[in-house]
Amino acid sequence: MNIGLTGGIATGKSTVSRLLVNKGALLVDADAIAREVMLPGHPVLAAVAEHFGQAVMLADGTLDRKKLGDIVFRDPSQRKALNDITHPAIRKELRERMDVLQREHPDKLVVVDIPLLYESELEHLFERVMVVYAPERIQLERLMERNRFTAEEAAARIRSQMDIEEKKRKADIVIDNSGDVEETKRQVDRFWLQAGLA
Ligand SMILES: CC(C)(COP(=O)(O)OP(=O)(O)OC[C@H]1O[C@@H](n2cnc3c(N)ncnc32)[C@H](O)[C@@H]1O)[C@@H](O)C(=O)NCCC(=O)NCCS
Numbered sequence: 001m002n003i004g005l006t007g008g009i010a011t012g013k014s015t016v017s018r019l020l021v022n023k024g025a026l027l028v029d030a031d032a033i034a035r036e037v038m039l040p041g042h043p044v045l046a047a048v049a050e051h052f053g054q055a056v057m058l059a060d061g062t063l064d065r066k067k068l069g070d071i072v073f074r075d076p077s078q079r080k081a082l083n084d085i086t087h088p089a090i091r092k093e094l095r096e097r098m099d100v101l102q103r104e105h106p107d108k109l110v111v112v113d114i115p116l117l118y119e120s121e122l123e124h125l126f127e128r129v130m131v132v133y134a135p136e137r138i139q140l141e142r143l144m145e146r147n148r149f150t151a152e153e154a155a156a157r158i159r160s161q162m163d164i165e166e167k168k169r170k171a172d173i174v175i176d177n178s179g180d181v182e183e184t185k186r187q188v189d190r191f192w193l194q195a196g197l198a
C-alpha cells in the first residue's frame, strides 16, 4: 500500500512523516532527492549553473541555496525554468525508490512526501493522497520562525504553491496540524487503525 503525502510549505509534512515512520511506514522524501540532485557532480546541478549562472554557486562548487531561492520564489518564470530542469530527475528517482520499497516490502505502508504533488499532478501514482493542513496564518508563522524569514520572504514561498485550502479540498485524507503535535499524533494513530495497518 502507498500514500502520497503533501501539504503546503511548513504545514508539517516532515512532522507527520516522522510519526508515520515511527509506526512502521517506509518513507520516500522528495525534498531529500531534490537536495541530492543539487550535489556537486550531478548533471542537474550543472544544468542549474548553466541556466542561472555562477552567481548562484558558492566558491567551493556547491549551490548557494539562499541565492537561488531568492530568485525563484520572486519570479514565476525563473521558478518554472528551475522546475523544468530539476523535476524530471527528481520524479524518476522518486518512482524508482517507491517501486523498490513496494516490491521488497509489500506488507508495509510506503509514504511518499512530495511538497508539489498536486502542482505537478502526481496523484495518479498513489492509492490515496494525505494532506497535512494548517491555515495560512499558522503556515506563515511557523515558516518565519523556522527559517528566520521576513514576512515578505515567507509569503513569497507560500504564494509559489497551490492554496492550502484547495489542497485540503482535493485530499483523500486530511491531517489537521494546526493544533499541538499530540493532537496530530492522535489523527495519525486513527488513520493507521482505519487503514488496517495496526
Ligand atoms: C530553490 C531551492 C534551492 C531553495 O532551497 P532551500 O534550502 O531554501 O529550501 P528547501 O529545498 O528546503 O525547500 C523548502 C520548501 O520550499 C518549497 N519549494 C521548493 N522548491 C519549490 C518550487 N520550485 N516551487 C514551489 N515550492 C517549492 C517546498 O515546500 C519545500 O519543502 C530548493 O528549494 C530547490 O532546489 N527547489 C527546486 C526543486 C523542487 O521543486 N523541490 C521541491 C519539491 S521536490
Ligand SMILES: Nc1ncnc2c1ncn2[C@@H]1O[C@H](COP(=O)(O)OP(=O)(O)OP(=O)(O)O)[C@@H](O)[C@H]1O
Pocket (backbone or CB within 6 Å): 007, 008, 009, 010, 011, 012, 013, 014, 015, 016, 031, 115, 142, 143, 146, 177, 178, 179, 180, 181, 184
Ligand atoms: N503541531 C505543531 N505545533 C507547533 N509547531 C509545529 C507543529 N508541527 C510542525 N511544527 C513546526 O513547524 C515547522 C514546519 O514543520 P515541518 O518541518 O514538519 O513542515 P514541512 O511541511 O515538512 O515543511 P517544508 O515544506 O518546508 O518541508 C517546524 O519548525 C516544526 O517544528
